[in-house]
Amino acid sequence: MRRWLILILGLSLQQANAQRSKFPDVLNLRAEPPAGKSILTNVFSDMGAWHAYALPSRKEDNGAFIGPLVMGMEGKWLSGSFSRLALSENRQAVDLSSAKADISYLPGMLQQKLEINNLIILQQLIFVSGREALLHTTITNKGVSARTLNIRYYGQSRKSITVDNGTSSVQSAGFVSVFPSGTVLTADSISYSASNDGIVIAAGKSYKQTQVQAYYPDSVRIPATYDFGKSLRENEIRWNTYISRYISAAPHLTDSQKRLAVKCMVTLITNWRSSAGDILHDGVFPSINYQGFYGVWSWDSWKQAVGIVTFHPELAKDNIRSMFDYQDEHGMVADCIYADKSENNWRDTKPPLAAWGVWEVYLQTKDTSFVKEMLPKLIRYHEWWYANRDHDQNGLCEYGSTDGTRIAAAWESGMDNAVRFDSAVMLKNNEGAWSLDQESVDLNAYLYAEKLYLDKLLAVAGEKARYSAQAAKLAEQIRSKFYDAKRGYFYDLRTATATLVTVDGPEGWIPLWTGVATKEQAAMVLRKMNDPRKFNTKVPLPTLAADHPAFDPMKGYWRGPVWLDQVAYGAAGLRRYGYKKEAAKFEKQLLENAAGLLTDGPICENYHPLTGKGLNAKNFSWSAAHLLMILKNK
Structure with missing residues (x-):
């Protein structure tokens, strides 16, 4: 935490506090206790923790x-509420359901304030590490005489519960809650009670209690104790630094756009998982709300890094690093990795955007040591493509697999069911390396850009450029062979x-994003992007032209929905060729017409281009990351 005190960037504490307080409830976290394995609720996590919470929506x-x-290979609700507060006075229960309630989500903290019978109850929940959270309760007596209260927390678990009065702890399936010394704990198989009886609170005074609630995905232990006041100040400083870093670099944003930027930050931070098991560096899940996304993906990580570096370098x-930890001896990077490495997917990799990610991190941080650390790995990965995904060795690569399957x-490609691959067949390159029988324009445009980024990174590392001639040759091939x-x-x-495979998809504007298209080609691509029959839809730039027979946003995944990375690449590509107004128009359509972006709704994996409805996974990381890029570039 000490480093966060250094990273305030010259802001006074008063200025920093003003930032956090401006952004309550950027995401609606209110929920009923969930049933079964449903993980669709918007939740709050922080600091890479493997557990998360929501706010109550019901008075009861x-x-x-x-x-x-709690999160492992899948997400599971350990409890509807593991710690419920109950108060009694003179043997009469205090009915908290009838209290005046002020319940809110501030970036980095859940909070509820209850007022009843001249008592003010303030509960605050923050994370202090990648394993531990603090639940702090303050009960203030606003009456004119002393009050004697019995204060009890109780709860249930979907797994067996054990208590230890010696350590004042309650444990269940890797989750540990530690109460203040002197708390009396009792339990049966799935429920517990933690009581502090006869607590006298003088008039105008307060009683305070802090619980440590920790989840350990690896080895379970009794967590340390914390000074809540100190932890809360550090929490405020850290979150105000996140917010101030980004917003100070984008002073042009409107208030609603600033709230969206903060929602992007909380989305990414909630999806952050600290190193555990076989995940060796901290990484970011695509979405906490979809069981299939409880791992770290390669091109997701590189895209996420470009957004995250704007507030958490x-x-x-x-x-x-988390992905390159598993780079193999040939230079390949896995598609995705998990806390159990036996589940890692080595059937394929993902499009080569890693050098772009490292370059963007360098631009924000000027960290030459990071560049030198990553550069040999990036070069090996770049060369891997030409050794394993260039079937005829003509300098143009294809997407492929290690197992020979087309899927x-x-x-x-990252575009799992894109129409352009419907008729493709597989060609064997060598043992463990197969290619589709088509050279993809986006892949080769990415490889062209990667050559330029590698030369930039080589210069930062004090080494000679080596890819400029290759880039020039590849650029000519792309312009002449892939353009109709x-x-x-x-x-x-x-x-x-x-x-040519004449399917109109977003791969057609990637040459603008990488800068490989001629001015004349860019002008023609813009005409197609601007066509309302094709890409200029309510939410613009879908993944398949709207006039294609296979266009189906509700079922298509990459056959019609709008993915925000492709919108960002399209808009940035247009800006590169001087079409600033057109880029701004598409971004405006996206922000105003994609459901929930400018309100408290979740950021979705993709959106319906004709209705604006959010589709597929909620609270999606690369959508949040690319929104941060879009907002900053406006």
Whole structure:
């Protein structure tokens, strides 16, 4: 925590506090205690913790926070509420459900304030590490005479519960709650009670209690004790630094856009998991709300890093490192990794955006040591593509797989079920390396950009450039072989017949993002992007032209929904060629028409281009990361 005190960037504490207080409830975290394995609730986590909470939505849950949700290979609600507050006075229960309640979510903290019978009850929940959270309760007597209260916390678990009065702890399935010394603990198989009876609170005075609630995905232990006041100040400083870092660099944002930026930050931080098991560096899950996303993905991580570095540089670096920890001896990076490495997916990798990610981290941090650390790995990864994904060795690569399956090859593109791959077949390159029978324009445009980024990184490391000639040759191939002058668009190329796969998708504007298109080609691509029959939809730039027979946003995944990374690449590409107004128009349509972005709704994986409805996973990390890029570039 000490380093966060140093990273205030010259802000006074008073200025920093003003930042946090401006952004209550950027995301609606109110929920009923969840049933079963549903993990669709918006939740709060922080500091890479493997557990999360929500706010109560019902009066009968006053005095409780919902959860925890605990995470491993999947997410599970350990309890609807593991710690519920109950008060009694003179043997009469205080009905907290009838209290005046002020319940809120501030960045980095859940809070509820209850007022009843001249008592003010303030409960605050913050995280203090990648394993531990603090639940702090302050009960203030606003009456004119002393009050004697019995104060009890109680709860249930979906797993067996044990208590230890010696350590004042309650344990259940890796979750540990430690109460103040002197608390009397009792339990049966799945429920417990933690009582402090006969607490006298003088008039105008307060009683305070701090619980440590920890979840250990690896080895369970009794957590340390904490000074809540000190921890709260550190929490405020850290979150105000996040917010101030980003917003001070984007003073043009409106109030609603600032709230969206903060929502992007809390989305990314909630999806952050600290190193555990076989995840060796901290990484960011794609979404806490989808069981299939409880791991770390490669191109997700590189995209996320570019957004995260704008407010948390060290997490951005570790997010990239987490994937390269498993780079193999040939230079390949796995598609995704898990806390159990036996589950890692080596059937494919993902598009080569890692050098871009490292370069963007360097631009924000000027950390040459990070560049030198990553550069050899990036070079090995770049060379791997040409050794394993260039079937005819003509300098143009294809997406492929290690197991010869077309589905894994389509996954490698990141556009899992894109129409352009429907008729593709597999070609064997060598043992453990197969390619689709089409050279993809986006892949080769990414590789062109990667050559330029590698030369920039080599210069930072004090080494000679080595890729400029290759980049120039590749640029000419992309411009001449992948572009259809009649249609005014870029397409994939069939290797055997040298014919173009004329499906209009976002891969066609990637040459603008990488800067490889000519000015004339960019102008023609813009015409297609601007066509309301194709890409200029209510929420713009869908992943398949709206006039294609297979266009189906509700079922299509990459056959119609709007993915925010592709919008960001499209807008940035247009800006690169001087089309600033057109880029701003598309961004405005996105922000105003994608449901929930400018309110307290979750940031979704993708959006319906015609209705604006959010689709698929909620609280999606790379959507949040690319929104931070879009907002900053406006």
